Amino acid sequence: MKDSIINIDSDLIGIIEAINSAPAGIAFLINSDGKFHSVFTDGDLRRMLLKEKKLSIKLSTEYHNKSSVVAKEGEDILALMNKINKKVQIIPIVDSKHMLVDYFEYKHKTHFTPISEPDLNGKELEYLVDAFSSTWISSRGAYIDRFEKDFSTYCSTNYGVSTSNGTVAIHLALKALGVGEGDEVIVPDLTFAATINAVLHANATPVIVDVKEDDWTIDCNEIKKALTDKTKAIIPVHIYGQPCDMDQIMTLAKEHNLYVIEDCAEAHGAEFKGGKVGSFGDISTFSFFANKIITTGEGGMCVTNNEKLNQKMRMLRDHGMNPKRKYWHDELGYNYRMTNLQAAIGCAQLERITEIHELNSTTENSYRKTINNKELIKWQINLENKNKVTWLICGLVPQNRDKIIERLRKKGIDSRPFFYSLGDMPLYKPYLFSNKVSKKISERGLNLPVKIQDSIEDKLNIIKKTLSENIH
Ligand SMILES: Cc1ncc(COP(=O)(O)O)c(C=O)c1O
Structure with a gap:
């Protein structure tokens, strides 16, 4: 560690030498009285050079204002871990006279690169703590209303009905549209099983059709061939972020009096001819699973422009309870509700979409x-x-x-x-x-x-x- 400690009066060359010989790839700056000043990383160095600073420049002229997170000698491991975040991975430890005595370094245990990781670098934790502190941790609360409103607006639709995941969102959409036994629902062959499972859970009959060679989305020619007088709905899936041919699908649906449920689980924000996915169908569904473009942990949403469908989905999502008469159930419904905690994360995610x-x-x-x-x-x-x-x-x-x-x-x-x-x-x-x-x-x-x-x-x-x- 000795080699990585350097006086703040040094020049950039001195700093490069210190970083180069430091086991942690970082230099510790001290004042002339020996007291700890701050840490200096190779990132700091790059930023200085990018500002066209000369190698002979004195750090004290540029860097006197910088301060770093420090720990006091004797702090326990939990306190040290609490100071670690994505940006701060090394914590200098100082004694009562503010002299550097050691440092704590956090290294990720695994170097495995996952297929996806939630990006939670905005206000997710702040909003989550706020929702938690409000004690509205179940399926009512300000964040639910806000997330439904903001997300449906983002999709250019009038209403958003949040759900506990993206699979039940599809099921809820089918139930709200009255799709069930004896009805055929066309789904693409290339999709996650949730799409077809939701159809089967609605007791309807899925009809699996092929996708197109170029963009992997559902093939409208195959939809045409698969139509029968039992066909009630089509579920185009915007697979791997790629929008389906929504003009052809909506024309077909109109001609044959079919409902369209867009499965947008993998395509938040994608556009077809300038229109957002989710804004074309009768109802469109989204997933906010942790690997999705934005996440709420688990979670989903149905969006629609139709006020009646909006009301129906809200009622079915809440055990089929009459919204004007508590504990009076007109229809067999479900508990498909999202929590205020999930919605809080969703609001922060949406701010950064x-x-x-x-x-x-x-x-x-x-x-x-x-x-x-x-x-x-x-x-x-x-x-x-x-x-x-x-x-x-x-x-x-x-x-x-x-x-x-x-x-x-x-x-x-x-x-x-x-x-x-x-x-x-x-x-x-x-x-x-x-x-x-x-x-x-x-x-x-x-x-x-x-x-x-x-x-x-x-x-x-x-x-x-x-x-x-x-x-x-
Ligand atoms: C195309 C598609 N539809 C539906 C779902 C279901 O979403 P969830 O996992 O939130 O139930 C997913 C995601 O996993 C999906 O990829």
Whole structure:
């Protein structure tokens, strides 16, 4: 530690030497009386150089105002851990005379890069504590109203009905529209099972249709072929952040008098011809699971422009209770409510949704730039009439998809196969109409991690190398 302690009167060259010889990659600045002043990181150094500071500049002229988090000698480990956050990973420890005696360093136990991580760097904790302190920790409270209002506005819709997750949001939508036994509901073959499960739980009959080769979304020609006089609804899924062809779907729905429930679980904020996904269908559903674009931990939302559907969903979400007559139940309902605690996190997430989208799409662009070879991986398509959003990083590999996943896992990088073709699973096979294209996509599809901003170059190089080894 001795080598990393340096007087604040030193110049930048002195600092570079101190950081270079320091085990923690950080320098500890002290005043001329030997008292601890602050820490100086290589990030501080980079920022100074970017401001075109000369190497001969004295730190004391630039840096006298800086202060750092410190701990007092003897503080227990819990107190030290409480001072650690994403930005502060090293805590200097000082004695009663403010002399540096030691430092505490926190290192993440695992270097595994998960497929996604919630980005909770806004006011999530502040709002959560506020909701907690209010004692409104169940399914009533100011944050619920605010989240429903703000999220439905974000989707360009009039009403938002929050739910406990995205799966029950689809079920609630089907029940509110009166879809049930004897009705057929068209779903895409390439989706998470929640879409079809909700149809089955509503006692309706799913009809699984193929997706398109170019953008992997539901194929309208296949929808047309699958229509019968029992067809009651279509559930287009904006898969992996890619909007479906909503103009064709809405035209078909109008012609055949069908309901449309958009499953937007993976596409918050995506746009089709300038309109937000979620604003086209009769009801649209979202998920706020922890790996989604924005999260509430678990959670979901139905949005609609229809006041009657809004009221109906609110009633069904709350055990079918008559809103004007407490404990009087007109219909068989559910407890599908979101808590005020979840909504508090949701409000903070929504404040930062644009920033989160930008971070994710910047990462996606870095992937595309670094691994720009269609033989290694064919990235998800960007279409002019569709503003897709980045959820996970998605592409098709030519071969050995599962081996790539295994190799990446050994190198500390999580990746996932695409969803299996629904029609390929014995459970759903009875409902299969077509899945020729979807099967091929599903077999070759690879999801790569999106939150890799820390040491992005290293991670992209590992992924590129692994994909290259796959074709050699
Ligand atoms: C396409 C799709 N629909 C529905 C859901 C269900 O959402 P949840 O996990 O919140 O129930 C998910 C997410 O997992 C999904 O990806």
